[in-house]
Amino acid sequence: GAVVSQHPSRVICKSGTSVKIECRSLDFQATTMFWYRQFPKQSLMLMATSNEGSKATYEQGVEKDKFLINHASLTLSTLTVTSAHPEDSSFYICSARAGDRDYEQYFGPGTRLTVT
Amino acid sequence: GQNIDQPTEMTATEGAIVQINCTYQTSGFNGLFWYQQHAGEAPTFLSYNVLDGLEEKGRFSSFLSRSKGYSYLLLKELQMKDSASYLCVAGDSNYQLIWGAGTKLIIKP
Numbered sequence: 001g002a003v004v005s006q007h008p009s010r011v012i013c014k015s016g017t018s019v020k021i022e023c024r025s026l027d028f029q030a031t032t033m034f035w036y037r038q039f040p041k042q043s044l045m046l047m048a049t050s051n052e053g054s055k056a057t058y059e060q061g062v063e064k065d066k067f068l069i070n071h072a073s074l075t076l077s078t079l080t081v082t083s084a085h086p087e088d089s090s091f092y093i094c095s096a097r098a099g100d101r102d103y104e105q106y107f108g109p110g111t112r113l114t115v116t
Numbered sequence: 117g118q119n120i121d122q123p124t125e126m127t128a129t130e131g132a133i134v135q136i137n138c139t140y141q142t143s144g145f146n147g148l149f150w151y152q153q154h155a156g157e158a159p160t161f162l163s164y165n166v167l168d169g170l171e172e173k174g175r176f177s178s179f180l181s182r183s184k185g186y187s188y189l190l191l192k193e194l195q196m197k198d199s200a201s202y203l204c205v206a207g208d209s210n211y212q213l214i215w216g217a218g219t220k221l222i223i224k225p
Binding site: 042043045095104105106107108109110112 | 156157203213215216217
Protein backbone atom coordinates (compact mmCIF):
# COMPACT_ATOMS: atom_id res chain seq x y z
CA GLY A 1 0.00 0.00 0.00
CA ALA A 2 0.88 3.66 -0.22
CA VAL A 3 3.28 4.83 2.47
CA VAL A 4 3.65 8.30 3.88
CA SER A 5 6.44 9.19 6.25
CA GLN A 6 6.80 12.10 8.61
CA HIS A 7 9.88 13.47 10.27
CA PRO A 8 10.48 14.05 13.09
CA SER A 9 8.07 11.84 15.02
CA ARG A 10 8.59 13.86 18.16
CA VAL A 11 10.05 17.31 18.75
CA ILE A 12 10.43 19.50 21.80
CA CYS A 13 11.30 23.13 21.23
CA LYS A 14 11.48 26.33 23.19
CA SER A 15 8.91 29.06 22.88
CA GLY A 16 9.78 31.50 20.11
CA THR A 17 11.70 29.06 17.95
CA SER A 18 10.59 27.55 14.63
CA VAL A 19 10.08 23.90 13.85
CA LYS A 20 9.94 22.21 10.45
CA ILE A 21 8.02 18.98 9.88
CA GLU A 22 8.51 16.96 6.72
CA CYS A 23 5.94 14.78 5.02
CA ARG A 24 7.00 12.40 2.25
CA SER A 25 5.07 10.03 0.03
CA LEU A 26 7.47 7.13 -0.37
CA ASP A 27 6.04 5.05 -3.20
CA PHE A 28 3.63 7.31 -5.04
CA GLN A 29 3.34 10.86 -6.28
CA ALA A 30 1.09 13.00 -4.16
CA THR A 31 -0.65 15.74 -6.11
CA THR A 32 -2.31 16.95 -2.93
CA MET A 33 -1.12 16.86 0.65
CA PHE A 34 -3.07 17.79 3.73
CA TRP A 35 -1.93 19.00 7.11
CA TYR A 36 -4.02 18.26 10.19
CA ARG A 37 -3.71 19.11 13.83
CA GLN A 38 -5.18 17.11 16.65
CA PHE A 39 -5.45 18.22 20.25
CA PRO A 40 -5.93 15.58 22.97
CA LYS A 41 -9.30 13.85 22.88
CA GLN A 42 -10.41 15.88 19.87
CA SER A 43 -10.92 15.03 16.25
CA LEU A 44 -8.56 15.85 13.45
CA MET A 45 -8.77 19.46 12.32
CA LEU A 46 -7.72 20.25 8.78
CA MET A 47 -5.22 23.11 8.74
CA ALA A 48 -4.40 23.44 5.08
CA THR A 49 -4.42 21.76 1.71
CA SER A 50 -1.40 22.00 -0.55
CA ASN A 51 -1.03 21.15 -4.19
CA GLU A 52 2.38 20.64 -5.70
CA GLY A 53 3.78 23.85 -7.12
CA SER A 54 1.09 26.17 -5.83
CA LYS A 55 0.29 28.03 -2.63
CA ALA A 56 -1.45 26.18 0.13
CA THR A 57 -5.11 26.79 0.92
CA TYR A 58 -5.58 27.43 4.61
CA GLU A 59 -8.69 26.70 6.61
CA GLN A 60 -10.45 29.53 8.39
CA GLY A 61 -8.70 30.49 11.60
CA VAL A 62 -5.31 29.05 10.62
CA GLU A 63 -2.61 31.72 10.35
CA LYS A 64 -0.75 31.28 7.09
CA ASP A 65 2.18 33.37 8.31
CA LYS A 66 2.57 31.19 11.36
CA PHE A 67 2.15 27.82 9.68
CA LEU A 68 4.23 27.91 6.52
CA ILE A 69 3.57 25.13 4.07
CA ASN A 70 5.75 24.27 1.12
CA HIS A 71 4.89 21.56 -1.39
CA ALA A 72 7.88 21.82 -3.66
CA SER A 73 7.72 18.35 -5.20
CA LEU A 74 5.24 15.55 -5.75
CA THR A 75 6.72 13.60 -2.86
CA LEU A 76 7.51 16.23 -0.25
CA SER A 77 5.57 18.80 1.72
CA THR A 78 6.85 20.70 4.74
CA LEU A 79 5.08 22.49 7.55
CA THR A 80 7.04 25.09 9.48
CA VAL A 81 5.62 26.31 12.76
CA THR A 82 7.15 29.73 13.21
CA SER A 83 7.65 31.43 16.55
CA ALA A 84 6.10 28.47 18.32
CA HIS A 85 4.20 28.95 21.56
CA PRO A 86 3.02 26.41 24.13
CA GLU A 87 -0.50 26.54 22.69
CA ASP A 88 0.93 25.20 19.42
CA SER A 89 1.78 21.95 21.21
CA SER A 90 -0.23 19.34 19.39
CA PHE A 91 -0.15 16.23 17.23
CA TYR A 92 0.46 17.24 13.61
CA ILE A 93 -0.49 14.74 10.93
CA CYS A 94 0.00 14.94 7.20
CA SER A 95 -1.77 12.93 4.57
CA ALA A 96 -1.31 12.53 0.87
CA ARG A 97 -3.66 11.91 -2.01
CA ALA A 98 -2.54 10.53 -5.36
CA GLY A 99 -5.08 12.12 -7.68
CA ASP A 100 -7.88 14.65 -7.78
CA ARG A 101 -10.64 12.11 -7.29
CA ASP A 102 -8.78 9.48 -5.38
CA TYR A 103 -9.49 11.02 -2.06
CA GLU A 104 -8.67 8.09 0.08
CA GLN A 105 -5.94 9.77 1.98
CA TYR A 106 -2.81 8.03 3.15
CA PHE A 107 -1.71 9.30 6.52
CA GLY A 108 1.72 9.84 7.90
CA PRO A 109 2.47 8.59 11.42
CA GLY A 110 2.20 12.07 12.91
CA THR A 111 4.57 14.44 14.72
CA ARG A 112 4.15 15.22 18.40
CA LEU A 113 5.20 18.82 18.98
CA THR A 114 5.79 20.08 22.51
CA VAL A 115 6.64 23.74 22.99
CA THR A 116 8.11 24.59 26.39
CA GLY B 117 -24.13 23.46 7.72
CA GLN B 118 -22.00 20.36 7.54
CA ASN B 119 -22.09 18.04 10.49
CA ILE B 120 -21.18 14.54 11.60
CA ASP B 121 -22.74 12.92 14.67
CA GLN B 122 -21.47 9.77 16.31
CA PRO B 123 -21.47 8.56 19.91
CA THR B 124 -18.61 9.75 22.07
CA GLU B 125 -17.85 6.43 23.70
CA MET B 126 -18.97 2.81 23.60
CA THR B 127 -18.03 -0.25 25.61
CA ALA B 128 -18.16 -3.84 24.42
CA THR B 129 -16.92 -7.25 25.46
CA GLU B 130 -14.14 -9.21 23.82
CA GLY B 131 -15.57 -11.65 21.29
CA ALA B 132 -18.85 -9.73 20.94
CA ILE B 133 -20.24 -7.55 18.15
CA VAL B 134 -20.56 -3.78 18.26
CA GLN B 135 -22.21 -1.31 15.89
CA ILE B 136 -21.06 2.30 15.76
CA ASN B 137 -23.60 4.62 14.20
CA CYS B 138 -23.00 7.85 12.36
CA THR B 139 -25.31 10.43 10.85
CA TYR B 140 -24.08 13.13 8.54
CA GLN B 141 -25.13 16.32 6.82
CA THR B 142 -22.97 17.62 4.01
CA SER B 143 -23.13 19.99 1.07
CA GLY B 144 -23.31 17.34 -1.59
CA PHE B 145 -21.97 13.89 -0.92
CA ASN B 146 -19.07 11.91 -2.29
CA GLY B 147 -18.75 8.98 0.01
CA LEU B 148 -18.42 7.97 3.65
CA PHE B 149 -15.20 6.78 5.22
CA TRP B 150 -14.44 5.04 8.46
CA TYR B 151 -11.01 5.37 10.01
CA GLN B 152 -9.52 3.71 13.07
CA GLN B 153 -7.21 5.70 15.30
CA HIS B 154 -5.26 4.28 18.21
CA ALA B 155 -4.18 6.73 20.87
CA GLY B 156 -1.15 8.75 19.79
CA GLU B 157 -1.20 7.42 16.26
CA ALA B 158 -2.44 8.64 12.89
CA PRO B 159 -5.76 7.34 11.54
CA THR B 160 -5.79 4.23 9.38
CA PHE B 161 -8.32 3.66 6.63
CA LEU B 162 -11.00 1.03 7.26
CA SER B 163 -13.71 1.46 4.67
CA TYR B 164 -15.30 3.62 2.01
CA ASN B 165 -18.98 3.55 0.98
CA VAL B 166 -20.46 5.61 -1.80
CA LEU B 167 -23.43 3.41 -2.73
CA ASP B 168 -26.21 2.27 -0.42
CA GLY B 169 -25.68 -1.07 1.21
CA LEU B 170 -23.29 -3.13 3.21
CA GLU B 171 -19.60 -3.57 2.46
CA GLU B 172 -17.94 -6.43 4.29
CA LYS B 173 -14.23 -6.67 4.86
CA GLY B 174 -13.20 -9.42 7.23
CA ARG B 175 -14.37 -8.71 10.77
CA PHE B 176 -15.40 -5.17 9.82
CA SER B 177 -18.45 -4.16 7.80
CA SER B 178 -19.72 -0.72 6.89
CA PHE B 179 -23.24 0.25 5.87
CA LEU B 180 -24.54 3.35 4.12
CA SER B 181 -27.99 4.81 3.55
CA ARG B 182 -27.69 7.97 1.51
CA SER B 183 -31.36 8.83 1.78
CA LYS B 184 -31.14 8.77 5.57
CA GLY B 185 -27.69 10.33 5.85
CA TYR B 186 -26.71 7.35 7.96
CA SER B 187 -23.85 4.92 8.21
CA TYR B 188 -22.66 2.34 10.66
CA LEU B 189 -19.49 0.40 11.26
CA LEU B 190 -19.97 -3.15 12.49
CA LEU B 191 -17.14 -4.91 14.26
CA LYS B 192 -17.42 -8.65 14.87
CA GLU B 193 -15.44 -11.03 17.08
CA LEU B 194 -14.02 -8.11 18.99
CA GLN B 195 -10.42 -8.29 20.05
CA MET B 196 -8.63 -6.21 22.67
CA LYS B 197 -6.60 -4.55 19.90
CA ASP B 198 -9.84 -3.10 18.52
CA SER B 199 -9.86 -0.65 21.42
CA ALA B 200 -9.44 2.64 19.57
CA SER B 201 -11.33 5.65 18.31
CA TYR B 202 -13.41 5.16 15.18
CA LEU B 203 -13.83 8.21 13.01
CA CYS B 204 -16.78 8.70 10.67
CA VAL B 205 -15.79 10.97 7.78
CA ALA B 206 -17.96 12.26 4.96
CA GLY B 207 -16.82 13.69 1.65
CA ASP B 208 -18.68 16.72 0.36
CA SER B 209 -19.27 17.93 -3.19
CA ASN B 210 -15.84 19.58 -3.27
CA TYR B 211 -14.18 16.34 -2.23
CA GLN B 212 -13.35 17.84 1.15
CA LEU B 213 -13.52 15.55 4.14
CA ILE B 214 -15.76 16.39 7.07
CA TRP B 215 -14.47 14.62 10.18
CA GLY B 216 -16.57 13.37 13.05
CA ALA B 217 -15.22 13.69 16.57
CA GLY B 218 -14.77 9.95 16.81
CA THR B 219 -16.23 7.19 18.94
CA LYS B 220 -13.92 5.81 21.59
CA LEU B 221 -14.45 2.06 21.74
CA ILE B 222 -13.45 0.32 24.95
CA ILE B 223 -13.15 -3.45 24.83
CA LYS B 224 -13.41 -5.34 28.12
CA PRO B 225 -12.23 -8.93 28.65
